[in-house]
Amino acid sequence: MEAVFRSKIRPDLSGKFLPSSSAFRQELIGNHRKKCENFPTGILLPQNQWNYPEPAVSRPDCSTWVRTLPSLSDIYITAINSLGSANTTLRQDIDALEKNADEMRGNNQDLKVKVLELETANLRLCVDNENLKIQLDALEVCNNQLRIDHDNIQEQLKKQTEKFEEFQKRIEKLDEENNGLKGKISSIESNLVKFMLSNRNVEKSQDQYLGLRVKLSSC
Structure with missing residues (x-):
């Protein structure tokens, strides 16, 4: 060595x-x-x-x-073998790096697909958001119209309530007048009964008078 x-x-x-x-x-x-x-x-x-x-x-x-x-050839062979071993190691490292690069490219492709899916979902959400805004604006318009209609109905109900109160007052007044008329009617009925009774007495006296005249004329 x-x-x-x-x-x-x-x-x-x-x-x-x-x-x-x-x-x-x-x-x-x-x-x-x-x-x-x-x-x-x-x-x-x-x-x-x-x-x-x-x-x-x-x-x-x-x-x-x-x-x-x-010999020099042995030295060269040793150096070549060392370089071959180093080259083999480098090739293995390169193969491992290429494998990792392929995996990274595959993962990158998967990430690109996921990004596209997320972008598509985001666009759908944006469209849905715009539709919801349009519907919300329409609901606000309807709500405003309903408020106006509610106010109008409240005013009409108030007027109808006032009219109903006036009608109740009129009914009460008519009831009072009806009660007064009932008293007058009862007095008129009693007078009418008296008149009918007196009229019957008059009719009897007339019948008696007519009977006497018939008798007298026959004699």
Whole structure:
């Protein structure tokens, strides 16, 4: 893992690490071969040990160490695999976002339908409100006319009441006059009875007189 990491970066004079290239990789391998001649194993040294003086020892075989370094194609394959994984993740995220967008579009369409339904209901309510206003105005006109008719009926009723009171007074007066006439009629009836009785007496006396004359004429 350390060898892979060291192969991807290289130090410059300022101590910073720059991306590796094919030419620098070959240069780095050559330098490490020279460095490994004085060490018993082919391990990769830390950066702070690269400039140390080389001890005079026999040069070891660096073929094992060279085989541990990754090739550029491996690096590219690793990067491509990483990018593929990232791309797959991004595609999954994009698919999820598109799915959410489709759901949002569906919800938006449903909301548009509901808004249209509410607008239609609102228009119906506005029309009904206008009709109710027209009917209310007509009812107000009818109410005013009914008030006028009620006032006229009240005046006529008042006049009829006054006339009825006058008629009651006349009836009472006629009753009084009728009572007076009843007294006069009773006196007239009594006088008429007396007259009839006296008339009967006169008729009897006439009959007697006529009978005497008949007798006298027969003699």
